[in-house]
Amino acid sequence: MQTSVVVYTCDLRLSDHPPLRAALHGGGRVVPLFVRDRSVDGAGFAAPNRLAFLADSLRDLDARLRERGGRLVLREGDTVTEVCRVAAEADADEVHMAGDVSAFANAREQRLRRALEADGRRLYVHDTVSTAVAPGAVTPAASDHFAVFTPYFRRWSAEGLRDVLDPPRAITVPEEVGSAALPERGDVSGVSPGLCAGGETEGRRRLTAWLRSGVDAYEERHDDLAGDATSRLSPHLHFGTLSPVEAVQRARKAGGTGAEAFVRQVAWRDFHRQVLAARPDAAAHDYRTHRDRWRTGRSAEAEAEAWRAGRTGYPVVDAAMRQLSHEGWMHNRGRLLVASFLTKTLYVDWRVGARHFLDLLVDGDVANNQLNWQWMAGTGTDTRPNRVLNPVVQGKRYDPDGVYVRRWVPELADVRGAEVHEPWRLPGLERASTDYPEPVVSLPEGLDRFRRARGRA
Incomplete structure (x- = not known):
């Protein structure tokens, strides 16, 4: 009976799964395998929120496999080494996995293909999985x-x-292939309190x-x-x-x-x-450079830290950053606003913001995160690279009654309606009683600084 290995990466499901369907073709045995690769930790991508969501997803995948007579095999270590080891233990002829686009994924695929071919095994990589x-x-x-x-x-x-593929009805996993214990969300520290469930x-x-x-x-x-x-x-x-x-x-x-x-x-x-x-280098380098001289030093770092903490003095920006901290997720309009504020108003390198997002976002991945940040910074694919989103105008447009701001910035809970978007305009006694910071920079000053830096002043 033919045996195949299915290597799971960012495709943790049974429904509509081309690698699994291909591996099961002909009714053979399958080893559903996930490798907890420590090189991901070393690269800085093992963020707590994603590890917690991953734990949920692996346990749910294992449960769904067991409903069909199978189980998930978990290994820890280098992906190439562990896949080859499992393939040898199961005497598997084929290994199937989903294609990916990052430089890390491409290098992993090439290493795996060479290692498997040296053992007389074949690697099949499937598109339209992710x-x-x-x-x-x-x-x-x-x-x-x-x-x-x-x-x-x-x-x-x-x-x-392509057509959507049904989940398999039955899966047979070789008994001789052992597995490490599955992780649990409760074992992960530093998780955002409002993080959603995975699986x-x-x-x-x-x-x-x-x-x-x-x-x-x-x-x-x-x-x-x-x-x-x-x-x-x-x-x-x-x-x-x-x-x-x-x-x-x-x-x-x-x-x-x-x-x-x-x-x-x-x-x-x-x-x-x-x-x-x-363009795999776009993960770290400008897709279209403007030769920006991004601000650095104490002032820039202090403003960036206020941005991270949700204490910029601009309520809609701070509300979005606090939502990110609490949920590990942020509304898409909020993402645009906070990215524009950091890169255009504060004129701080987009990579600073992208790194913070990857530290917290449960949905943070290299393609969407880095290229969305570049789009907003004007170094990416945006055809209007110098557009600037005014946080006051945007706040009044997309949170006209201030409900979103008051939800995440309780210091302003008693401020009425749209006035919440400009707390610096509140009457003296009301402003003095509010424990909320003054703006880190005025919007005209930030705009002028950006335009001069881009040679548009």
Whole structure:
């Protein structure tokens, strides 16, 4: 009987899983394997919130496998070493895994392929596991990737998606292959108190609920900070506890302008992956440089620390940063606002903000995080690289009654309506009784500083 190994990475599910389906073709035995690779810790990507969500997801995956007669095998160490070891223990002929786009993933795949071939085994890498459309599936003439989203989205929308795959009914795992104990969320310290639950069961529940009662209003309400009208599916897409192909197919079946707007956001995710696949250096270097001379030194660091702590003096910025700290997640409009504030108003390097986000975001991944930060900093794919979001204007537009601000900035809980967005304008006694900082910089000063730095003054 043929035996195969399925290496799980950021695809922690049974439903719509091409590597698992391919490994089960012909009815052989399968070893579902996840390797806790310590080199990820060394690279600084083992953030507590993601480790806790990962623990939830691994335990849920194991439970779903056991319902079908299987189990998840967990190993710790170097991925290549452990995969080869498990393949030898199981006498497996094939190894299947999902494709990825980061430089780390590409190097891992090449090492694994060489090591398996040296043992007489084959590696199969599958596309459209972590994306709806494969990174290299659509390309413009005379280029290896689209640098602008709109033409990419047109081609992406015309691309036919594969069928959604049902989960397997039965899985047989070789008894001789041992496993380390699965992690538990409670073993992880430093987790945000409001972190959401992980796992395919939860991801599928959220998608079904979203399509039933939330997606219709998405086009109108996705920027409503207080309304919290987004899908909150990004952590599940990041960990692969939800299939992007299935999410798009089900949204299109639901239909309507809200579903179309949601699908567009999934396309943005694929867009960033095709950029990073072609330009892996964009994870750390400007995609399009303006030769910025980012501010450094004590003043810049003090302002950046106020930004991290949610104490900038601009309520909507601080509310979003405090939501990040509490939930390990932030509303998309908030992400745009805080990124603009750090890079354009404070003129601090986008990598400072990207690092802080990766330290806390449960959905933080290299492609979306780094390239969204570059987009807002004006060093990425944005066709208007010098746009600046005014936090007061944005706050009044997307949190007109101040509900979002008062939710996360309790110091301003007693300030009425839209006045909460400009606490420095409050009458003297009312302002004096509020334990909230003055702005770290005036908006005109920050704008002037940015324009001069970009040679636009």
